[in-house]
Amino acid sequence: MKKISVDKKEITIVPNMNRVMLRPFRIDKDRTHGLVKRILALSEEEAQTKYESVLEEFDHRHRRFEETVLINYDRIRQVVGLETEPSRAHQLLIGSFFTHEYSIEAAALFNPSVVWHPDQSGVPEGSKRFALSLRATGEGHISSIIFRTGIFDEQGNVTIDEDSEFSTAPIQYNEVRLSRKFIIKKVAEIGLGELTNDPLIEQLPERFTLGELKGLVQSDSRFEDHVMLSTALVSLLSANYEMVFAEDTSLSERVIFPYAAREMNGMEDARFVELExxxxxxxxxxxxxxxxxxxxxxxxxxxxxxITFRVRTLAGKGAQNKGMALFPRRINGQYAMLGRQDGENIYIMFSDDLYIWRESQLLIEPQQTWEFIQMGNCGSPIETPDGWLVLSHGVGPMRKYCLGIFLLDLHDPTRVIGRLPYPLMYAEGEEREGYVPNVVYTCGALCLGNQLFIPYAKSDYSTGFATVSVSELLAAMIGTREVISNK
Known part of the structure; x- marks a missing residue:
């Protein structure tokens, strides 16, 4: 059997330890009080001199260095409860003691996803600008989401734009409003009871913010008898927020770093899609x-x-496990999503509500030895005239990860109408060596003309690029245009 030709490009994006961002530096409350006391004991001249040396060493490495330092000072001021406002030199020095640099991609830069960039101005005919998301992993194995941009053309050529010298956090975080319907559904999921018509919840408006919830909890003594409920509600509302980046930053310098408690150890494997x-x-x-x-x-x-991003929690029995991927449009009036609810097989779901996913149905199971351990999707389905192309991953002997691909019916994606019987891609040569050896993985791909553009992770360390002929793929898939599975 003739194998499909995969053109792996020479371009590789590797982790860059020089990419650092400013983060709050935290120590326990007692030590915080002691440190602030020692700083305030310095004379005005000593504080000014020391801060100037900090400024000289670090200011050129960051945008808005002094602004960030003052934000961190303000956080500490509230912790220690300063009775009088210290001098500006002391404020800046205190802020610098509670700020540190974090190398966002020191350990790995991998698991890419890709969409067409919203700005296509100045792009040559037959080419398109893309926005690439990457999972950046740094100290403590904490993963954040960063971006790169580039150009892909119909001949399969890939160019990557030069990235910014800065790595920048959002300048603002905002609360968002959630509906009572969503809250009631989510609370029931975690086993805290049915809240429909509950007098505690009925006091809240139909849509409310974290601040409004906290105000109610503090003012209504009945919540004292429902500590688990109030804690769960605050935790849930805290996980839904909005972040805003400065407009004068480039996409490649924006860093989406964990903000809510439930994501503090990582925001992993983002699967981007443009949904029409x-x-x-x-x-x-x-x-x-x-x-x-x-x-x-x-x-x-x-x-x-x-520039502005919103983070929302997903609810429902179907919103479980890793690797959920949205279809790029509604199907028969409903949103559609792939998932892996049991950790082993790929499922499909439909919903009228983008944030609530109730039921899932089995779509495809491991069939070949290279996927016997488990399967999962590798990004959102890609629409073609012949059906929905779905990249997948399979795990086989020695925990080797390979990429596969299958085809779903365009009008009824519960029907699998084609499936490649062998791996489309696997780690070769130096690609095998990395943080997790013998792995290729992706969180999304794009089609342009007859070219399938696949950014992919190499052994959980770096990111490469490959292209494949779409027509060759379709011709090679067993059962194309015939129903081979109907779950």
Whole structure:
């Protein structure tokens, strides 16, 4: 059997330890009080001199260095409860003691996802600009989401734009409103009872913020008898928020770093997709796995412009496990999503509500030895005239990860109409060596003309690029245009 030709490009994006961002530096409360006391004991001249040396050493490495330092000072001021406002020199020095540099991609830069960039101005005919998301992993194995941009053309050529010298956090975080319906559904999932018509919840408006919830909890003494419920509600609302980046930053310098408690140990494997709604408007979404250090949670990131992002929690029996991936449009009036609810097989779900996923049905199971351990999707399905192309991964002997691909019926994606019987891609040569050996993986791909553009991770360390002929793929898939599975 003749294998499909995969053109692996020479371009590789490798982790760069020089990419650092400013993060709050935290120590326990007693030590915080002691450190602030020692700093305040310095004379004005000593504080000014020391801060100037800090400024000289670090300011050129960051945007808005002094602004960030003052934000961290303000956080500490509230912790220690300063009775009088210290001098500006002391404020800046205190802030610098509670700020540190974090190398966002020191350990790995992998598991890419890709969408067409919202700005296609100046792009040559036959080419398109893309926005690439990457999982950046740094100290403590904490994963964040970063971006690169580039150009892909119909001949299969790939170029990557030069990235910014800066790595920058959002300048603002905002609360968002959630509906009572969503809250009631989520609370029932975690076993805290049915809240429909509950007098405690009925006091809240139909849509409410974290601040409004906290105000109610503090003012209503009945919550004292429902500590687990109030804690769960606050935790849930805290996991839903909005972040805004400065407009003068480039996409490659924006860093989506864990913010909510349930994602503090990582925002993993974002699967971006541009979802077009029935009215012709579109928005970018990304499912990702939030990791608290103990538990994982499926979350949804959404944006119109890659400047303002919203983070939303997913609810429902179907919103379980890792690797959920949205279809790029509704099907028969409903949103559609792939998942891996049992950790082993690929499932499909449909919902009228983008944030609530109730039921899932088995779509495809491991069939070949190279996928016997487990399967999962590798990004959102890609629409073609012949059906939905779905990249997948399979895990076989020695925990070797390979990429596969299958085809779903365009109008009824519960029907698998084609499936490649052998791996499309696997780690070869130097690709085998990395943080997790013998792995290729991706969180999304794109089609342009007859070219399938696949950014892929090499052994959980770096990121490469490959292209494949779409027509060759379709011709090679067993059962194309015939129903080979109907779950």
């Amino acid at each position: 709604d029935e009215d012709g408007t579109s928005r970018y979404y990304a499912t990702y796995t939030a990791y608290s250090g103990m538990l994982i949670f499926p979350q949804l990131l959404e944006t119109d412009d890659f």
